[in-house]
Amino acid sequence: SDEKLDLNDSKWEDIHVITGALKMFFRELPEPLFTYNHFNDFVNAIKQEPRQRVHAVKDLIKQLPKPNQDTMQVLFRHLKRVVENGEKNRMTYQSIAIVFGPTLLKPEKETGNIAVHTVYQNQIVELILLELNSIFGR
Numbered sequence: 001s002d003e004k005l006d007l008n009d010s011k012w013e014d015i016h017v018i019t020g021a022l023k024m025f026f027r028e029l030p031e032p033l034f035t036y037n038h039f040n041d042f043v044n045a046i047k048q049e050p051r052q053r054v055h056a057v058k059d060l061i062k063q064l065p066k067p068n069q070d071t072m073q074v075l076f077r078h079l080k081r082v083v084e085n086g087e088k089n090r091m092t093y094q095s096i097a098i099v100f101g102p103t104l105l106k107p108e109k110e111t112g113n114i115a116v117h118t119v120y121q122n123q124i125v126e127l128i129l130l131e132l133n134s135i136f137g138r
Helices: 015-027 036-046 050-063 066-084 093-104 114-130 132-136
Strands: none
Touching: 015 093, 036 050, 036 114, 050 066, 050 114, 050 132, 066 093, 066 114, 066 132, 093 114, 114 132
């Protein structure tokens, strides 16, 4: 909403409140940040040989709508900073991927492959975090 928030207010001191709100925002979008029609393409990209994965994922991101690309770049740069402060917050590439993978990337209709999809969702998010500069540039 257009409500103005004072993030210095003590009610926002618990980082889980802000993180939960961020995750809820992405979960409640009408379509995930990685759009439904590209879900299988991203899964197929992560299944490729390691040397080809980055290029394939980068090409797929370029096919997404521009607002999705821009949002993705800002979000992943932020998440990378979270990981870089892992000594304080205990968040790793893998833990961020586990938290955000299924929120940002999901099939339009769930099939019986939920566990398999979760593995790929996490791998895709982790790859983007690890290869952020290769995918989005500096």
